Amino acid sequence: MIYLIFAYFCASMIGITLMALTRKNPVHSVLWLLLLFLHIAVLYLFLNAEFLAVVQVIVYAGAILVMFLFTVFLLGAKELPKGKRYTDLPEGKALIGLSLTGVFIGAFSSITTAWKGKYTIEYIEKIGNTKALGVMLFNEYPLAVFLLGIILLIPMIAVAVIAWRAK
Amino acid sequence: MDTLYIIAITIIKTAVYFGILMLHVAYATYAERKIIGHIQLRLGPMVVGPHGILQPIADVVKLLFKEDIVPAKVDKTIFKIAPIISLTAALSTFAVIPVNKNWVIADINVGLLYVIGIAGIGTYGIIFSGWASNSKYAFLGGLRSAAQMVSYEVALGLSLVGVILMAESFNLTEIVNKQTEYWYGMFLFPQIIAYFVFVVAMLAETNRLPFDLPEAETELVAGYFVEYSGIRFSLFYLAEYLAMFSMSALATICFWGGWTAPPILIKAFPILEFVPGFVWFLIKVYFHIFLFFWLRGTLPRYRYDQLMAIGWKVLIPLALVNIVVTSIVKYYY
Numbered sequence: 001m002i003y004l005i006f007a008y009f010c011a012s013m014i015g016i017t018l019m020a021l022t023r024k025n026p027v028h029s030v031l032w033l034l035l036l037f038l039h040i041a042v043l044y045l046f047l048n049a050e051f052l053a054v055v056q057v058i059v060y061a062g063a064i065l066v067m068f069l070f071t072v073f074l075l076g077a078k079e080l081p082k083g084k085r086y087t088d089l090p091e092g093k094a095l096i097g098l099s100l101t102g103v104f105i106g107a108f109s110s111i112t113t114a115w116k117g118k119y120t121i122e123y124i125e126k127i128g129n130t131k132a133l134g135v136m137l138f139n140e141y142p143l144a145v146f147l148l149g150i151i152l153l154i155p156m157i158a159v160a161v162i163a164w165r166a167k
Numbered sequence: 168m169d170t171l172y173i174i175a176i177t178i179i180k181t182a183v184y185f186g187i188l189m190l191h192v193a194y195a196t197y198a199e200r201k202i203i204g205h206i207q208l209r210l211g212p213m214v215v216g217p218h219g220i221l222q223p224i225a226d227v228v229k230l231l232f233k234e235d236i237v238p239a240k241v242d243k244t245i246f247k248i249a250p251i252i253s254l255t256a257a258l259s260t261f262a263v264i265p266v267n268k269n270w271v272i273a274d275i276n277v278g279l280l281y282v283i284g285i286a287g288i289g290t291y292g293i294i295f296s297g298w299a300s301n302s303k304y305a306f307l308g309g310l311r312s313a314a315q316m317v318s319y320e321v322a323l324g325l326s327l328v329g330v331i332l333m334a335e336s337f338n339l340t341e342i343v344n345k346q347t348e349y350w351y352g353m354f355l356f357p358q359i360i361a362y363f364v365f366v367v368a369m370l371a372e373t374n375r376l377p378f379d380l381p382e383a384e385t386e387l388v389a390g391y392f393v394e395y396s397g398i399r400f401s402l403f404y405l406a407e408y409l410a411m412f413s414m415s416a417l418a419t420i421c422f423w424g425g426w427t428a429p430p431i432l433i434k435a436f437p438i439l440e441f442v443p444g445f446v447w448f449l450i451k452v453y454f455h456i457f458l459f460f461w462l463r464g465t466l467p468r469y470r471y472d473q474l475m476a477i478g479w480k481v482l483i484p485l486a487l488v489n490i491v492v493t494s495i496v497k498y499y500y
Contacts, residue, residue, distance in 0.1 A: 001170060025242075027242075027245070027295075027298060028244075028245070031245065031248075031291075031295065034288075034291060038288075050275065050276055050277050051277055051280070053277075054277045054280040054281050054284050055280070057281075057284035057285070057287070057288070058280065058283060058284040058287055058324075061284070061287065061288060062284060062287025062288065062290070062320070063287065063317060063320075065291075066290060066294070066313055066317050069294055069313070070310075070313070073298070073310065128276060129276070130276065130277065130337060
């Protein structure tokens, strides 16, 4: 039963990605992308990572895609321009094909069945997935969290400065 | 066999929940017309049934049988999908909302975040309907709504962080249980700033007055659903009312103690212990629903720049201060 559902989600994610890539109208692409993000959230649920699943929906489906839509609307791109693109050239095709193969080989060779260390499935089930994530982030990687916060702060300051000058 | 049993039970639960919810929504429209009518010294609907009590049913029948018009230059697929996205998002929220002790379809650990996430998905129905309608009024309404909902979602989420800190959980049942440990039985008093921020953000999230700029009748005719008619229009209408109910339910659960009565009240009047939980829940929810109608009847609409200024310069700083204060108090006591 669970394998059937998993198989459905994997197969449909590939299909949805293809649909998103091949749409002529960028707004249709965004709609397919929304469906894809929701499917990815379900994939997190298969890993018992319900917190990540919901964050995926809030951040990617809820916020980032709205930004994509705004960009599409602002540029007023009704349909993509038809012209010669880099991917039409034989060198371009070869480069993209080779690099994708490299990524796949790298990904398949580094597959591990489960994360080894303190955070076993039993431990996470005992204290809860959200709490485990919080404890790990703030106890083991506090520097990374602070750095990420600063990285997110800098564009905010930049935007404020631009808005200040525009006045 | 076991899985099938669980699926069957869930479907039955969902159907019952859905039916009751729809009845509440239908009569919320009636209540709105009556309350606004009385605020404006009118009588409201009076013709269908005694005091117009059958008006919502007549409205449903009318909307179902109206001609479904799809304008010629719209993007047909998205035009048809958009109201369905809106309604599905509004309905899925209720899967995690507990009405009484153990009366919930899915008691998940991240319930609160789920509600916020699904509310974000609901925005797409509005943006896509505005875009697909291929009309300037609808498009402006859709864009306004997108900017408004994305801005106020931040304030809404941040206002709930104080509640999460106090309850130490995202689970809605757990949040309600935690509140009964206090003698006043609700987070409303320690989190009064958060509640203020939440109520203002709730009005903006549901596109209700005084923040109904996406549909602003005097400027945009009807905003994002101007090209819709018949059943598709009613789907948007339904989604708006469902969003009002889900936001009221969230306010009830996070700030008013959900289905529980304040312990001090029960101590004073032991007879209140026999009042079923869902009655308390409904009283609290309908207080918020009444608040929506009350504000609609009394407040004028804000300007768009005022709306953005309130969101970013007042509500979000207030919510952040609340988080800092709550954390410090929580750490030392």
